């Protein structure tokens with residue numbers, strides 16, 4: 001008692017200033033020591049009783065958890081949170097969370113103020129604010145959730161820390177699985193696209209696109225089925241490859257005229273197989289052997305790796321080194337060499353052919369991915385690039401046949417009845433006369449108003465609904481008027497788009513077009 005009195009005496013009475021200062025230092029030191037001791041005791045308590053899981057923004061579980069958190073009603077009671085139409089996601093880019101991709105009321109007919117003029121309403125999400133600990137009740141446990149920036153200097157990588165008092169980590173496993181399920185359910189109709197960032201040699205999430213149904217791609221009969229079956233077979237053959245010591249990789253080279261559906265097919269396959277797409281443009285600024293190798297080594301095991309416009313890399317000036325085999329045969333590549341070289345020097349692109357080949361199948365190359373490469377000029381490709389093992393399946397995309405013209409017409413104009421023709425029933429195709437084509441069902445045959453989701457059906461009401469017979473007849477007339485193998489499917493699509501509400505007139509006027 002006497003000691004406390006003497007400690008507090010500088011606050012009350014007159015005494016020696018040096019003594020008083022010393023006493024204040026002792027008081028301050030004691031208080032600070034007590035504070036630190038309590039913090040470390042609390043941390044010790046947390047460490048010994050709480051299980052803590054860390055989720056880095058660089059990995060998928062972070063996205064699952066952020067998506068799950070954005071849906072928690074507990075935010076209604078929270079006193080600090082971020083409200084966003086976007087959320088900080090992969091690699092520090094501001095992106096929408098998966099849950100926010102759709103407008104909340106996009107199907108409602110009464111358009112709100114934000115959706116006037118065709119604009120989409122944006123759903124807002126509530127997510128944990130940075131550096132604040134939130135407590136959420138989940139299945140009988142209190143979760144302590146903290147979102148922090150891991151590399152403060154770069155300010156780019158966030159981390160989520162979830163602590164819970166529990167005997168074992170079952171509750172955290174359940175949480176992650178539930179978040180994953182919800183995320184995947186919401187992402188079910190979407191394909192995630194990642195783009196190569198040559199500056200940092202990493203992948204950046206570029207958005208999630210609606211899946212494109214395979215039925216909307218009109219290719220010659222059998223082509224889609226062949227590629228789809230091949231991809232499925234590959235994805236399920238990991239053990240088979242391992243047993244034989246063959247690298248578990250498969251390459252598809254889609255070549256042919258522009259606007260013939262190469263990119264669309266890849267997009268559609270990704271949706272069908274439930275894979276994300278990782279896109280590399282070899283001619284992008286700053287692309288080098290190292291960057292490409294790092295990028296290729298960092299794709300997840302199950303994904304589609306897309307090398308777009310493979311030939312563009314040559315015409316933009318992939319530098320060729322002594323050790324590379326073969327040369328591009330195109331005169332274009334020769335004639336553009338000097339200008340491409342200048343450009344190459346100015347944009348810092350130092351990709352060599354051997355670097356590209358190494359990244360495709362060198363030791364560091366990822367396994368399990370489906371490599372798709374597209375080109376409009378197969379003749380410009382180095383033979384080493386397209387040899388089996390690198391490109392196992394080649395598919396040539398040509399200008400539209402009459403069969404495709406008929407199919408694309410049917411895709412565009414939905415028929416009144418939902419009943420798709422029975423399998424094997426004549427589709428009205430067979431313009432080219434070959435047996436498999438005559439037997440094949442048009443992709444458009446499966447597309448009818450009744451097959452569309454309710455929301456889309458409402459929006460499609462201004463398109464006149466014709467009977468299946470009439471659509472078939474119009475499609476046939478349309479195909480008859482289209483010259484075989486002269487126009488791209490994209491140009492047919494352009495014409496149909498301009499006439500999307502006038503199916504009959506569109507056919508009447510096609511000859512004049």
Ligand SMILES: Nc1ncnc2c1ncn2[C@@H]1O[C@H](COP(=O)(O)OP(=O)(O)OP(=O)(O)O)[C@@H](O)[C@H]1O
Nearest residue numbers: 216217218219258259260261262263264489490493
């Ligand atoms: N076979 C097809 N079936 C359905 N739509 C097609 C087809 N071919 C092209 N299209 C349409 O044309 C447009 C361009 O197609 P896409 O980008 O897939 O062609 P591409 O062959 O990849 O062209 P490029 O070589 O110029 O990149 C898309 O909007 C797509 O819907």
